Amino acid sequence: MKIHIKNGRLIDPTSKIDKPQDLFIAAGRIVGVGNTAPSGFEANSVLDATGCIVCPGLVDLAARLREPGFEYRATLESEMAAAAAGGVTRLACPPDTDPVLDEPGLVEMLTHRARLPEFAHVHPVGALTVQLEGKALTEMAELAEAGCVAFGQANRAIVDTQVLLRAMMYAATFDFPVWLQAQDPFLARKGVAHDGEIAARLGLAGIPVAAETIALATMLQLARETGARVHVTRISSAAGVDMIVAARAAGIAVTCDVAIHNLHLSEMDIGFFNAHARLDPPLRSQADRDALRAGLASGAINALCSDHTPVDDDGKQMPFDEAEVGATGLELLLPLTLKWGQEMKLPLLTALARVTSDPARILGVKAGSLAVGAAADVCVFDLAASFKVTRENLRSQGKNTPFLGQEFPGRVRYTLIDGHLAFDGTLN
Amino acid sequence: MNTGGNPQLNRHGELNHLLTIEGLPREVLTRILDTAAPFSEVAEREVKKVPLLRGKSVFNLFFENSTRTRTTFEIAAKRLSADVINLNISTSSANKGETLLDTADNLAAMQADMFVVRHASSGAPYLIAQHLAATGRDHIHVVNAGDGRHAHPTQGLLDMYTIRHYKKDFSQLTVAIVGDVLHSRVARSQIHALIALGVPEVRIIAPKTLLPTGVERLGVRVFHDMREGLRGVDVVMMLRLQNERMQGALLPSTQEYFKSWGLTPEKLALAKPDAIVMHPGPMNRGVEIDSAVADGNQAVILPQVTFGIAVRMAVMAMLAGN
Numbered sequence: 001m002k003i004h005i006k007n008g009r010l011i012d013p014t015s016k017i018d019k020p021q022d023l024f025i026a027a028g029r030i031v032g033v034g035n036t037a038p039s040g041f042e043a044n045s046v047l048d049a050t051g052c053i054v055c056p057g058l059v060d061l062a063a064r065l066r067e068p069g070f071e072y073r074a075t076l077e078s079e080m081a082a083a084a085a086g087g088v089t090r091l092a093c094p095p096d097t098d099p100v101l102d103e104p105g106l107v108e109m110l111t112h113r114a115r116l117p118e119f120a121h122v123h124p125v126g127a128l129t130v131q132l133e134g135k136a137l138t139e140m141a142e143l144a145e146a147g148c149v150a151f152g153q154a155n156r157a158i159v160d161t162q163v164l165l166r167a168m169m170y171a172a173t174f175d176f177p178v179w180l181q182a183q184d185p186f187l188a189r190k191g192v193a194h195d196g197e198i199a200a201r202l203g204l205a206g207i208p209v210a211a212e213t214i215a216l217a218t219m220l221q222l223a224r225e226t227g228a229r230v231h232v233t234r235i236s237s238a239a240g241v242d243m244i245v246a247a248r249a250a251g252i253a254v255t256c257d258v259a260i261h262n263l264h265l266s267e268m269d270i271g272f273f274n275a276h277a278r279l280d281p282p283l284r285s286q287a288d289r290d291a292l293r294a295g296l297a298s299g300a301i302n303a304l305c306s307d308h309t310p311v312d313d314d315g316k317q318m319p320f321d322e323a324e325v326g327a328t329g330l331e332l333l334l335p336l337t338l339k340w341g342q343e344m345k346l347p348l349l350t351a352l353a354r355v356t357s358d359p360a361r362i363l364g365v366k367a368g369s370l371a372v373g374a375a376a377d378v379c380v381f382d383l384a385a386s387f388k389v390t391r392e393n394l395r396s397q398g399k400n401t402p403f404l405g406q407e408f409p410g411r412v413r414y415t416l417i418d419g420h421l422a423f424d425g426t427l428n
Numbered sequence: 429m430n431t432g433g434n435p436q437l438n439r440h441g442e443l444n445h446l447l448t449i450e451g452l453p454r455e456v457l458t459r460i461l462d463t464a465a466p467f468s469e470v471a472e473r474e475v476k477k478v479p480l481l482r483g484k485s486v487f488n489l490f491f492e493n494s495t496r497t498r499t500t501f502e503i504a505a506k507r508l509s510a511d512v513i514n515l516n517i518s519t520s521s522a523n524k525g526e527t528l529l530d531t532a533d534n535l536a537a538m539q540a541d542m543f544v545v546r547h548a549s550s551g552a553p554y555l556i557a558q559h560l561a562a563t564g565r566d567h568i569h570v571v572n573a574g575d576g577r578h579a580h581p582t583q584g585l586l587d588m589y590t591i592r593h594y595k596k597d598f599s600q601l602t603v604a605i606v607g608d609v610l611h612s613r614v615a616r617s618q619i620h621a622l623i624a625l626g627v628p629e630v631r632i633i634a635p636k637t638l639l640p641t642g643v644e645r646l647g648v649r650v651f652h653d654m655r656e657g658l659r660g661v662d663v664v665m666m667l668r669l670q671n672e673r674m675q676g677a678l679l680p681s682t683q684e685y686f687k688s689w690g691l692t693p694e695k696l697a698l699a700k701p702d703a704i705v706m707h708p709g710p711m712n713r714g715v716e717i718d719s720a721v722a723d724g725n726q727a728v729i730l731p732q733v734t735f736g737i738a739v740r741m742a743v744m745a746m747l748a749g750n
Contacts, residue, residue: 173603204551204577204578319550321551
């Protein structure tokens, strides 16, 4: 299959290209970039990208597919359709499935199930400890062979710091990255919202910023001790960003990401108990949100992720403190990247880097590039068109998001995965 | 689905539900207090009934135990001639796995006209009100009878009624709220009501472990020393300290709490000589309040209970009339 994507504005954050160029694809790879086809190239299919941006497919560092175990909330099929519709061609999934991704067989089953041409590349994050219980180490080497790219705890903490130290040491032995969410379980106990003005007013149990900074201090200290490559997932506070920056300056190899919700929303969005805003980490103050936005722009925060968590309606039709945590996000990642980039007046190249080449580097995979020879994972989107977030427009089985009813810039026209047309927005 | 809006006012700015005092304009609060005044006279009559809610069904949905609040709501509804159905759901369907909204739907299908809701989760009555609105049934009124730590608006209103009864004018008062503000829905409703009615100084007196983060932003002055905080106040509003707070890391002991934040005659003497003492009940004598104060001539704790019936009648009558 040979595909010619013509008349688009090509943006490749890896090679820092932003100019009108065509893309030529054969056998799942990019074989030419420019205004003329490579010699002998005859396209079977021509995709018109007039008025569109052509960029690498998005790389999402956190998307829960709900398989295995939570198929009533979502299935691989529904969520992969959502990924393709959102221009996401590669994603990492946290280990908090049921059963937990702590055995090679489960990881193999998931990657095997995900191996369809129209499905995004799936990179499981293996459990760092058995059952995510924070007690015993998993067989990391075996899990890595089965396909795990990193090891983490989803949003469950390792309470015992000796176990955390040893888990980081063991991972560092193989140079496996360790992905950790910074939230002290004691300070966050029973908390459901940022410990600030809104929680005080609404009478919600709070999670203080110190829950993040204390856990972060522990992780950074242990990263220094062990030399483990730590990636901090879903940072939520200004103080947290400052600590990451300081740790890097002190020579600690640490990266971090932020979720679309924390980038765009604050505790104010809880309004009067909006269960859609029940998220983990909690939406913090407006000052925190502003620091996250600036930190992502400067590169202090390395990547933006969707933190896609399909939750069914029953899970949200509850009082705020009983409601299930999470929101759908795969189809919002691109629009919310563009919105943030526009509001921060960033070049498109920089904004797109945070959801393509930068997260690819954290995953440690060759992706997020449109150079000749790279896998043809491509997203073509119309920046002038908008995406309205409605239950009908969302392909994910999770219809719940605090952005419901809003309209954002950017609509995906085509998504290609390994040169396979996985989504064609012109058919709608 | 609860999408975070405030559904208690209808298009004309009238109360459709009473969920919180926060955001209610002074005129609405004053109208409720004014409406309550003639209802307190109903209680003096030989036949303690008016026909305002005749033929209406009021469901008391108590997902959390309560004797006093449920009883006063029941009396209020009966004095308005409503049919009252009491449901203690903590001992019924919630234990069988029925969701809050399923329960509400079932009762709505029994032609309910009003839900009086108490629930352990902050915001639960909002969920019901939003759900009724989303399903075209907002002719059913919801009264919040206490949700988690969030609000207890009728308690806040009856406290305002009591203050107005004894002090006439809010605009010159200094009011102190003493105790566990962190876990108190009563305190939050009192604060919003006092500020909305123009009380120039609202003080909060508590140890740091019993204060919500950033409580000053509600417009109150914070004191940790009770003697300092009580100096010159016109009204002392005590909060109930639940026994379970005494265990764990919030407070070391009942004795130390009483010593520092219990209201004794000696500490009360620092307030104005005509200061009144209030308590939402049930009281823990010897924990937050000394019996000599609770039974003393400055206490208006029992009149609060009496006024509570009139205020609840006013709220139900107004909602049913809107």
